[in-house]
Amino acid sequence: MVTPAGAQAQWGEGNSKNLPSAAQKQVPLQHGAHRIGKRTDADMNRWRDYGLGEFIHMGLYSILGGDYNSMHYDGAAEWIRSWNKLPHEVYDNLYKKFDPKNFDPEVWARMAKNMGVRYVTITTKHHDGFCLWPSKYTDFNITKTPYKKDMIGPLVKAFDQAGIDVYLYFSVMDWHQADWRYDLKTVADSVAFNRFKTFTKNQLTELLTLYPQTKGLWFDGTWDNSWKKSGAFSDSLDQYLKKIHPGLIIGSRLRADDYGNRHFDANGHLMGDYEQGWERKIPSDYTATRGNDWDCIMTIPQNGWGYSKTWMGHWKTPYELIEMLAKCVSLDGNFVVNFGPKGDGTFRKKELQTADSIGAWMKVNHEAIYNAGYLNWTKQDWGYYTRSRKDGKIYMIVFNVPINGALKVSPAKKEHIKKAYLLQDNKTLHVEALDGNDVFIQLEQKNQQEPFVIVLETGQGGQAVEGENKHV
Numbered sequence: 001m002v003t004p005a006g007a008q009a010q011w012g013e014g015n016s017k018n019l020p021s022a023a024q025k026q027v028p029l030q031h032g033a034h035r036i037g038k039r040t041d042a043d044m045n046r047w048r049d050y051g052l053g054e055f056i057h058m059g060l061y062s063i064l065g066g067d068y069n070s071m072h073y074d075g076a077a078e079w080i081r082s083w084n085k086l087p088h089e090v091y092d093n094l095y096k097k098f099d100p101k102n103f104d105p106e107v108w109a110r111m112a113k114n115m116g117v118r119y120v121t122i123t124t125k126h127h128d129g130f131c132l133w134p135s136k137y138t139d140f141n142i143t144k145t146p147y148k149k150d151m152i153g154p155l156v157k158a159f160d161q162a163g164i165d166v167y168l169y170f171s172v173m174d175w176h177q178a179d180w181r182y183d184l185k186t187v188a189d190s191v192a193f194n195r196f197k198t199f200t201k202n203q204l205t206e207l208l209t210l211y212p213q214t215k216g217l218w219f220d221g222t223w224d225n226s227w228k229k230s231g232a233f234s235d236s237l238d239q240y241l242k243k244i245h246p247g248l249i250i251g252s253r254l255r256a257d258d259y260g261n262r263h264f265d266a267n268g269h270l271m272g273d274y275e276q277g278w279e280r281k282i283p284s285d286y287t288a289t290r291g292n293d294w295d296c297i298m299t300i301p302q303n304g305w306g307y308s309k310t311w312m313g314h315w316k317t318p319y320e321l322i323e324m325l326a327k328c329v330s331l332d333g334n335f336v337v338n339f340g341p342k343g344d345g346t347f348r349k350k351e352l353q354t355a356d357s358i359g360a361w362m363k364v365n366h367e368a369i370y371n372a373g374y375l376n377w378t379k380q381d382w383g384y385y386t387r388s389r390k391d392g393k394i395y396m397i398v399f400n401v402p403i404n405g406a407l408k409v410s411p412a413k414k415e416h417i418k419k420a421y422l423l424q425d426n427k428t429l430h431v432e433a434l435d436g437n438d439v440f441i442q443l444e445q446k447n448q449q450e451p452f453v454i455v456l457e458t459g460q461g462g463q464a465v466e467g468e469n470k471h472v
């Protein structure tokens with residue numbers, strides 16, 4: 001690829017280093033970002049306000065759970081087909097065993113509702129190419145399994161009826177398709193890959209036609225050179241899908257620009273409705289979000305998205321996940337927790353417990369998460385601020401209570417704290433004036449056992465301080 005200096009494609013997933021800067025020389029692009037700044041229609045405003053989401057990885061890999069021949073694959077369980085100890089032929093014949101007898105879409109939807117998620121992303125086809133819906137473009141689909149039935153339709157219906165918006169995960173990379181290519185080195189490669197692009201467009205059209213309730217498509221498997229060299233196609237595909245499904249939301253993993261850059265084009269502008277690079281990582285601060293919409297997808301174990309019998313490394317506790325949720329919302333993002341159901345269609349106990357714990361916390365504190373986002377006050381050690389996009393209310397989501405039991409708040413200039421109270425029981429808290437418009441919010445009891453939320457009422461001018469400030 002010949003590219004102007006600085007426009008070179010970035011290797012691998014994650015965020016391109018192309019930062020928009022005034023100094024940066026803008027290069028002319030046919031297939032770069034077509035919109036500068038956030039998408040602001042009603043569908044995208046709804047997406048921005050979700051706060052909490054769920055990801056579900058289900059497929060043939062769920063049968064193996066990361067094990068084969070009494071050996072455990074220590075990579076991500078949904079990648080087990082790439083393990084040299086597992087013959088491709090063995091994996092590709094797993095469809096003959098795929099039979100999620102205990103799968104109940106209503107149970108999945110109820111679990112998500114109880115957890116407080118407002119959107120869910122479900123794998124329709126992962127890298128292995130196995131389709132959980134009755135695709136007419138490949139026989140490698142669920143109708144050829146002992147289970148026979150479509151899983152996607154009932155899931156879309158159940159989540160939609162539960163008031164949870166559905167997004168469909170689709171891997172462009174498809175190890176089952178003979179026309180898939182990692183790179184385009186010969187004319188024959190390009191001829192095959194053109195057939196593959198038609199196959200891809202057909203399957204996506206099929207998904208949007210069969211499941212019109214879908215709010216968006218979550219693309220994956222687009223990091224190889226074959227796709228990086230198909231920027232024009234990815235651009236036209238994006239436009240085509242949005243034409244046949246107005247309002248469709250597509251993140252930054254789909255497109256490549258004229259020079260193979262992904263997520264951000266050669267001029268540093270986001271290509272997609274939100275940034276999709278935050279996989280198992282969270283922006284360090286607001287600057288790192290570059291003012292774009294974004295969400296973070298997160299595994300409960302260290303890594304691995306499909307069901308694994310043995311979770312390697314650290315398993316995130318509910319409070320760790322709730323802190324990640326608070327941090328994401330405080331930085332204008334959404335937080336999406338991944339679940340990997342077993343091959344029989346049920347969830348492991350640890351995942352059910354985690355969903356329950358997060359749901360219990362959300363039942364009390366969702367006001368600080370839903371329809372909330374960034375507040376430009378100085379970040380303090382005790383936790384995270386969020387501000388409601390509905391009524392401007394300010395929330396402190398507290399994780400770390402200092403020894404002195406006093407939570408420091410340094411409002412922006414001209415903003416004054418009028419009142420502070422606990423969200424869970426409306427109990428007013430003592431506010432002590434410090435220098436300028438800083439205050440200490442005094443907690444009566446310091447032995448908090450779980451994250452809690454304080455609501456702040458602010459006003460312009462005069463500091464209303466609860467109680468006298470006696471210096472003896």
Ligand SMILES: C[C@@H]1O/C(=N\OC(=O)Nc2ccccc2)[C@@H](O)[C@H](O)[C@@H]1O
Binds near residue numbers: 012078220223279305
């Ligand atoms: C949500 C995850 O998405 C993936 N990959 O996302 C990536 O970002 N992959 C990546 C990361 C670094 C370099 C190249 C690709 C998949 O491979 C994985 O199985 C899972 O579905």
